[in-house]
Amino acid sequence: MTRVFVPCDSAALSVGAYDVAVAVAAEATARGLDVTMVRNGSRGLFWLEPLVEVETPRGRVGYGPVHAADVPSLFAADFLSGAAHPLRQGVVEAIPYLANQQRLTFARCGIIDAYSFDDYLAHGGLRGLRRALELEPAVIVGAVIDSGLRGRGGAGFPTGIKWRTALQAESAQKYIVCNADEGDSGTYADRMIMEGDPFILIEGMVIAGLAVGATKGFVYIRSEYPHAFRRMRRAIGVARARGLLGADVLGSGRTFELEARLGAGAYICGEETSLLESLEGRRGQIRYKPPLPAISGLFARPTVINNVISLASVPIILDRGAAFYREFGSGRSRGTMPIQLAGNVKRGGIIERAFGLTLGEIVEEFGGGTQSGRPVRCVQVGGPLGAYWPRHLFDVPFDYEAFAERGGMIGHAGVVVFDDTVNLARQARFAFAFCALESCGKCTPCRIGAQRGVEAIDRVIRGDRPAAQIALVRDLCEVMRDGSLCALGGLTPLPVLSAIEHFPEDFEPLRRPVAAQ
Amino acid sequence: MRSTTNGAAAPWDAAAVVMIAQELKDLDGPLLPILHAVNDRFGFIDERAVPLIADVLNLTRAEVHGVVSFYHDFRRAPAGRHVIKVCCAEACQAMGCERVVAEVEEELGVALGGTTPDNRVTLEPVYCLGNCALSPAALVDGKLHGRMDGARLLALVRGAGR
Structure with missing residues (x-):
């Protein structure tokens, strides 16, 4: 029996991994070969996707990017024994891109069968949680503080400090909320974890629950990730069946329940208080802080709200120790x-x-x-x-x-x-336009300012008094930065001002004369 | 899951709306799950559903309407039979998504955000599908595609049926 790995990460699927899996199964059957196909997550080497791997005595040998039409030639070349083929990439672990990494949070992603709880256990899963079950809540929180882990969602706030605040808050009900509203363009780490190693996130959330005394959690997943949402729901079902979730977590007598919830297309819901509003069933408008969510969050209860990667980094901190992670x-x-x-x-x-x-x-x-x-x-x-x-x-x-x-x-x-074909004036315009589109409307500098910013940049692009318009944009950016409650209005100035500062030539009047009136 | 094609959308059925709301009302924060379920079943959220949902949840119509209108996913009118969402965020911009959009707009005779006159295709922008290392990305009837260009996207549209 030979094990062949064909990823079911949605990025791999987006370039044909499903057809490849079908073709591998069909070809193996036609040739009467004993092949077991594993649907793993992605290794995250996307230029090689769909990356098909074969287990050999030398390690897992990769072939990619494989299209369904390549599959017969792979079999003909005896890829099941790791043989030569134009698409052969060698032993995957030895590919420099991967070999030069330090995979802690992604240690299992792309390696294990993402649906298999047993595979998760066989690759070191639940060691962090088992350790946490032996510890007092304050000791778990202490480990996360000592590890130096900071929020991976963007704000970089120390995760353990949030946990400590929630631990110290008195309440009969507390919540753990996972922010999986990964809306930033250029990011997909949360999606990969949910699709490729979902149990690590569940384990991290259960540990967070033990640490602060919360018995209920929610994963709020953006609706642009339908595949991740389905996979997470299924993983939660498996975790419940295997005793990782429910009224008696791993036989400890402790309770932790978890639900996956779907966002509805609103970038602002990646902001933690907007997300909480959305979970409660309201418009995703941000809240004033204080009170901090750790003191009064979801349904006005103490709530730890962390990004997927923050929570998924917790199991290894508990397993290997804060000092290991800090290193x-x-x-x-x-x-x-x-x-x-x-x-x-x-x-x-x-x-x-x-x-x-x-x-x-x-x-x-x-x-x-x-x-x-x-x-x-x-x-x-x-x-x-x-x-x-x-x-x-x-x-x-x-x-x-x-x-x-x-x-x-x-x-x-x-x-x-x-x-070098990018035009930074257009990128600055997009930054304002995106802010205008996604503003929750609470703060005037964001709601109105972003629209005025689009108009000012449009005048720059047209060559209509560009110097005056840029002075106006700088002033507007200051108002937005200082007068917005959250990062959307507060940080939209970053792309705009960096574009103006580093690429002033793109904001100069067009060389062609402005059209006559 | 979210409606992706409108072909299978159910006709208006007030009792079904009330049943969906009743079934989900005991969730913590039930409004978004209810609206998703209604949106999926009918392909959009009919204005007539708003007071029905408000009644079950003991909310005002304004509160429900406010939520429906806040989120991009909740449609106020039916979409075309096929929905194409082209990613227009920065990573896809860096790989020329604007050209992809322009080619599809030209060929289908519809602007981004609109639906073809025969009601076959709705073309919409989306801001990030999490496929940013395989840009440009597009979602065709809920299925993610990477490394798109205009011709490939149009072929997918043609292959989607009527």
Whole structure:
């Protein structure tokens, strides 16, 4: 019996992995071969998807990108024994892109059968939770604080401090909410975990429940991820059947219930208080803080709300210890970060590494430059609210503070690469337009300012008094930054101002004369 | 799950709306799950459903209407029989999604956000499908596709049937 792995991650499926799986099954049957197919998540080497792997005595050998039409030739070349073929990529673990990573949170993603609880256990699953079940809540919280883990959703707030606040809050009912409203363009790490290793997220949420005394959790998944939502729902069912969830977690007598909920298409619901409003069944309008959600969150109860990757990083912290996790990283950015390389890049994918890689290493060494083959002009880091970075700043290390010092943020660690055909005035316009489209409407600088920003940039693009318009945009950005309650209005100035600062030539009047009246 | 084609959408049925609302009303925060279920069943949220849902949940019509109108997913009118959502966010911009949109608009004779006159195709923008390493991305009747170009997307549209 030979095991063949064909991913069922939605990105792999988007380029034909389902047809490949069907073709492999059909070809194996036709040839009378004993093949067991495993539907794993993705390794996150997307330029190789669909990446088909075969288990051999030397390790798992990969072939990619495989199309259904390639399958007969793979069988003819005896790929089941790992033989040569034009699509052969060698032993997957040895592919430099993967070999040069430090996979802690993504240690199992793409390796195990994402639906199989037994496979999860066989690869070290539940060790963190079993350890947590032996510990006092304050000790669990202490471990998360000591690990240095900070919110991976974008804000970078220390996860353990949120937990400590919720632990100290007195209430008969507390909640754990997982923010899976991963709306930033260029990011897909949350989706990959939910599709490729969903039990790690469930384990992390159960640990969070034990730590703060919460017995109920919700995973709020954006509706743009229908596949992740289905897979998460199914994983929750399996976890319940296997005693990871329910009234008696792993026989401990402790309770933890979990529900997956679907968002409804609103970028703002990635903001934690908007998400809570949405879960409660209201418009996703942000709330004033204080009170902090950890004190008065979902249904006015103490609530821990964390991003998928934050929660999925907790099991290994409990399993291996805070000191182990802390060892990775630099400065105040501890642990690893799954960087998501995207856009116009030759080798896009997940790069989980300790903080500290430079942008240049990410884009050039891992990414291999642009997909189009043209020169890299800039990257946008951190989604639609993140700054545009020119090449001369590619020596900046990937680190919360280093990015903040230079007027940017790492956000959820999406890195979108653009080639030299990009026009930064248009990107600045898009930043305002997106903010106008997705503003919840609560703060005037965001609701109205974003629209005025679009109009001002349009005048710049038309060459209508550009210097005056840019002065106006700078002033507007200051008002939005200081006068908005949340990051949408508050950070839209980042992409706009970084574009103006680093790419002033794109904001100059068009060389053609403005059309006569 | 969310309605992706309108072909199978059910005709208006007030009793069914009330039944959906009754079935889900005991969830914590039931309104979004109810609206999703109604949207999926009928392909959109008929204005007539609003007071029915409000009544079951003991909310005002304004509160329910406010939620329906806030979220992009909840349709106020039926979509075409096929729904194409093209990602227009930054990673797809970097790979030329604007060209993809322009080609599809030209060929189908419909602008982004609109529905073809024969009610066959609704073309919409979406901001990120989480397929940013395989841009440009599009969702055709709920199915994700990567590395799109205009010709491939149009072939998918043709293959989707009438």
